Amino acid sequence: MSKLFSPLTLRSVTLANRIAVAPMCQYSAQDGFANDWHLVHLGGRAVGGAGLVIFEASAVLPQGRISPQDLGIWKDEHIAPLRRITHFIEQQGAVAGIQLAHAGRKASVWRPWEEKQGRVEPEQGGWQTEGPSAIPFDASYTIPTALTADGIKIVVKAFADAAVRAHKAGFKVVEIHAAHGYLLHQFLSPISNHRTDQYGGSFENRTRLVLEVVAAVRQVWPEELPLLVRVSATDWIEGGWNADETVALSRLLSKAGVDLVDVSSGGNIAADIPVGPGYQTQFAARVRNEADIPSGAVGMITDAIQAEHVLRTEQADLVLLARELLRDPYWPLHAAEALKDVTSWPPQYMRATSRTSRQRPTVDYSEK
Known part of the structure; x- marks a missing residue:
């Protein structure tokens, strides 16, 4: 048996293989609600044989959306349409996960x-954004x-509340998004975090919010x-968040009840990134082997070999594919053939x- 098609067990959940659909924003929701596009897009990747299907970055607060068309999980009404999709994914033998984000x-x-790019003004459906510091x-x-300190408490609670909804919606895996220049990453990086309170300055302070979110989610997310x-x-720039800090944070995440660190890079500032096949796997290797926690590799992994x-x-321990699964939803089926598995x-x-x-x-798809 190939390693790619060997099972991976995390707590009580066993993935049929080590192929995961990385979260990919579809910008196709209205008021955060999942719809038929999400069913077909995500369901198709489950039909295609991925062991884990992670839904796109789903906003824990309405102001946490990247665009007005982002998926959301900030209110109970979002649960039912998500549950429809997780049910279908389970029927295909895959595991449904969701990325919680701000x-x-x-x-x-x-x-x-x-055609327009950049900020959406309030009169066009946009809103005032939030961050660790007033730096765009x-x-x-x-x-x-x-x-503010109170605003941070609202964010932490929103992540925990979203995790409760995720469980009700049928998800078996939750991923907290602390990458790609979004809010939690913004707190981690000295480039975007110029605070002088307990959430800024030192490594301990800059990692505080991520660890508070993890603790709050782990408290409400089922133990199993x-x-x-x-x-x-890494931010890929001098003076930014770096790989050594990532390893140190990963050790803390392991102690806090995190089961796998999904290792990407960049996104917090324009930088010269040496993009190429597998250019980020070196960081996943460091996390796995230096922080003693399972890791996931992502980034221009396109070939089964x-x-x-x-x-x-x-x-x-896990390979996450994004653009390649947009090009070929059945990549896992083809990969098995390529590996003679x-x-x-x-x-x-x-x-x-x-x-x-x-x-x-065989699944009975008739309406009950």
Whole structure:
């Protein structure tokens, strides 16, 4: 058996393989509600054989959305449409996860494909953004309001409340988004965090909010279910958040009840990033081997042999794919063939594969 198609157990949850759908914003919701696009997009990746399907960054507060069209989980009404999708994903033998997020100073911007770019003004449906300090991401973004101590408490509670809703919606995995220049990453990085209170300055202070969010979520998230955190390992710029700090934070996350660190990079400031195949796996390897916690590798992993190599060389325990799964929702099925391994296919698709492939259980899709 290949490493890629071996199971991975985190607490009581066992993934059928080590392929995860990385969270990818679809910018297709209204008032935070999931709809048919999300069902087809996410459900299709479960049909395609991924072991873990992580929903896009879902805002824990309305002002935490990146765009007005982001998915949300800040109110109970969001639960039912999410539950419809998690149910379908489970029927395909995959595990449904959700990324809980707050965009901070990078909120209230136009969708990537819109003619307009940068900040969405209040009269256009935008809002005042929040951050650790009153420093905008760049000149095209809103200058954020520095969060007060009370505002920080609201954010922490919002993450915990969102985790409760996630459980009710049928998710078995929760990931806290502390990467890509969004709010929790903004607190981690000296570039965006110029505070002089207990949330700024030292490493201990800059990591305080992330650890408070983890503690609050772990308190309400069932003990038997895994908790992940996504981090940006480095800002790729002198004086920013760096890989050594990521390893130190990962040790603290492990002690706080986090089960896997999903290791990405960048996003907090424009930087010269040496992008290339597997350019971030070095950081996942450091987290896994120096912080003694399972890690996930992500970033330009496109080939089955490449993904297998990442796992076999013990750089990571899980491989997350993003753009490659947009190009090919059935990448896991093709990867099994490339590795001469066996994976399961839905019965409706069995005529398209060899007889050695396993057939998934038949599902009754009739309305009850």
